[in-house]
Amino acid sequence: MSTWFQNGQAVDAIPLDSRALHYGDGLFETIAIRDRKARLWALHVERLRSGCERLGIEAPDEDVLGKQLAHALQSSTVDTQYALAKIIVSASSGRRGYQRPADGRAEFLIGIFEAVPPDAELLRHGVVTRSCETIVAVQPALAGIKSLNRLEQVLARKEWQDPEVFEGLMCDADGQLICGTMSNVFVIHGDSVSTPALDRCGVAGVMRRHVLDTLSANGVTVAVCDIAWDRVLSADEVFLTNSQFGVLPVRACDEQQWQVGSLSRKILRLMAQAGIEECVA
Template sequence: MSDWSRNGQPVDTVAIDDRAFQYGDGLFETVAIRDGQPRLWPRHLERLARGCGCLGIDLPDIAALSRWIQEALWRSAEDPSYCIAKIVVSSGAAQRGYGRERRLAAETYVGIYPGARQASHHYRDGVDTVVCDTRLALHSVTAGLKTLNRLEQVLAGSERIVRGAFEGLTLDADGRLICGTMSNVFIVSGNRVMTPALQRCGVAGVMRAHAIESLQRDGITVDVCDVAVADLWAADEVFLANSQFGVLPVRRCDERVWHAHPVTARVMSILASHGIEECAL
């Protein structure tokens, strides 16, 4: 069982009238803790701030939030050199009903989980994926954010488990490639690296942002654009990005198989030089 705190105080329950529980009215961040520190912390905070602004929730005090993470790590039995901190920001407790008449005092929960290291052959040979039947709804006002409403990912994630895949790739209602259930996707076509635009739906991951910036610093431009499913099948390489595992090459998607990943290997080398230790082969 994971260890949790609410506003810095240890807890093991959530109030029944908390709007996070009732309506998914809140946000979350899943932060890699490496050597006792939250990795890509400024990127997590930037996305959390955008989410709070969108939902009309007070952004937690950053100094307090950082302290609560360190205190949670100190109380936890997990290895602080390699574990996970999950932050949940709820709009708080209120009377029944969807709407909020006023801005509520946010409740901030921090939970510590064990880190899950990926097998070395996943980085070397790649992982198996599938295209999920579950489609993502278009034109969400919360597109790109990590809200607590994750039902599309729950359904798609259940599909990939049943089908025995490492990750499930999701399309939007118009058939464009968007992202994985727990990752962002990049495709390589010739010398071009692309990742789907996420203005309509999907989650803009912090590792996605870090990868785009790191590659651009190394002279590799990443095109953020609409990606058709036909582009996926025609791609020379495909790779996934996630805050916990960094980058992983894709070996298979449904019946399509990729045997070589030279560009992905270069991407991983660049990210390893930019602080993502998992990508060091």
């Protein structure tokens, strides 16, 4: 169940000439709503602004966007004590063709969705993942931003139906780990934590950023670097991050097994202290 709003009004349709519909010409943010408030709002706005700048789309005014989101939360029939908000920003509608209208204006939609907390057992024992055959294409112009173009993730998610598999891990054409279909990935070797560099492809998640900032503030160094697949398999611990579930340890990928080790548990505690309620064991 979801409700959608545009310019403060409830909507159930979009224009047929929408550039978001025809070309995926835009960006989106998926925001955790906890206690009727947008979690990590400043980080979401920062990424949205950066993405708009890189795509040449006019970024919504932060105050206007915040007020529109507050109105949507207040007006929605969804229980906003624990919910999800999706903000879609796209170039304004116009004539057919790849060239945008000259005015450079942006259009934005806000959707409010029901959400369910992750099973506490996944936090304690870790999730099962699998490796994906679908690769992430290298495109530095789009690297890091959350564009409306998600076909790679759609194809990767189509690879399995097993409900026991929580997530699929994706590499680029060179066999370097990039991300999950809906998450960022961190690997641990001994006391060393690393996460893939996302300067060529992939989405730089807001929770990934929050984890990096929180760990740095607590004296835990994270290397942002290329990670070959064999380094993933040789890891002592692996965990995923996502704006909705926060942090989840990984206990398996294909035939590889991992323990939810002491460093993963320390990171969960730090993230719980940093306001991510899903990380409370």
